[in-house]
Amino acid sequence: MKDNPLMIYVISDSIGETGELIAKAAAKQFEASDYEILRFPYHNSIEAIEPVFEDMITKEKKALIYTNVEENTRKYIENRTKELDIPTVDVMGPPMKALEQALGYGPLREPGLIRRLDENYFKKVEAIEFAVKYDDGKDPRGIMDSDLLILGISRTSKTPLSMYLAHKLIKVCNVPLVPEVPVPAEVYKKDPKQIVGLIAGSDKIFSIREERLKSLGLHSSTKYADLKRIQEEIDYSTRVMKEIGCPIIDVTHKAIEETAELILEYINHPEL
Structure with a gap:
């Protein structure tokens, strides 16, 4: 039994x-x-x-x-x-x-x-989804809906910064600045107090791009990793940022967290 x-x-x-x-x-x-x-x-x-x-x-x-x-x-x-x-x-x-x-x-x-999933949890999820959707200028419609717009040439840490700030509940859109590509009209309509520009030294950008090309199995002599070309991009992006009137942050020697803190300070105190 x-x-x-x-x-x-x-x-x-x-x-x-x-x-x-x-x-x-x-x-x-x-x-x-x-x-x-x-x-x-x-x-x-x-x-x-x-x-x-x-x-x-x-x-x-x-x-x-x-x-x-x-x-x-x-x-x-x-x-x-x-x-x-x-x-x-x-x-x-x-x-x-x-x-x-x-x-x-x-x-x-x-x-x-x-x-209990509090309000901050949902805001964080929303901000992360927003950053992914409007990363790297995929859709300029996100510019006007964003809490913050980040501008910069390729390899100035726009994407990791966007994701980092998303975890701080900020909806971030980032747009790459390329001399041959017109700046989206929405960028000029955006309040400059909601825009931050990123620049970096040409040597820094060069080394990052060169490593990126190697990881992709591409030749490092391409235009993407040419020092002269990189300097042209930096000069161009700086002119655009000054024309817009947004703050410009040099990220050459800054960690993502350090740059993010500067951005957060600016967002909270734009008058400074």
Whole structure:
């Protein structure tokens, strides 16, 4: 005759995913045992939890894992498990107690906080998607919708800067400046206070472009990596930026983070 299976009850005031994962991980260590996991999500009141204990009473082999954080329900679960002598795992209690001792103040005790996607999360996703969509002048329509427009010749870190700033919740569009390609009309319609130009020394651009060509298996003697051509591009881009009246940042010796901080400072204090 087959033994009755172990019934593992998971009670949570949120979706109970954490408790179930712990139950599965622990049960896997007893592969010879027959078990079943019963999850009871959004049980954040005594009235909701009480029927679960009524069901547990009828089972021969049972264990309880709970992740509740609200004090009243926690006390009720603790008292009932002691009364019924049910093996129990309090997932949230010990970690919250340890952090309370370390920080010197109590927890919020609000269910489901880990799964709440706040406004900043959605803004970040939106900004990243915007940066990808309007990278490298793909679509000039993004210029007017952007929080910031970055101008510069190829290899002045426009794309990595755009992505870095997107994580700061800023919607960035970047447009390459090439002498033979007309500057999109939208650039001149944009408020100069929302535009930043990037330049770099010709030697710096040359070395970056040369490495780029090598990685692509192309010959380094192309026009793209010609010093004279690069200087022409730099001069051209500088003229355009001055004509627009936007700030110009020399990124020759700057890390992405350093340039980003300068841009953020300018965005927050354009009058300086």
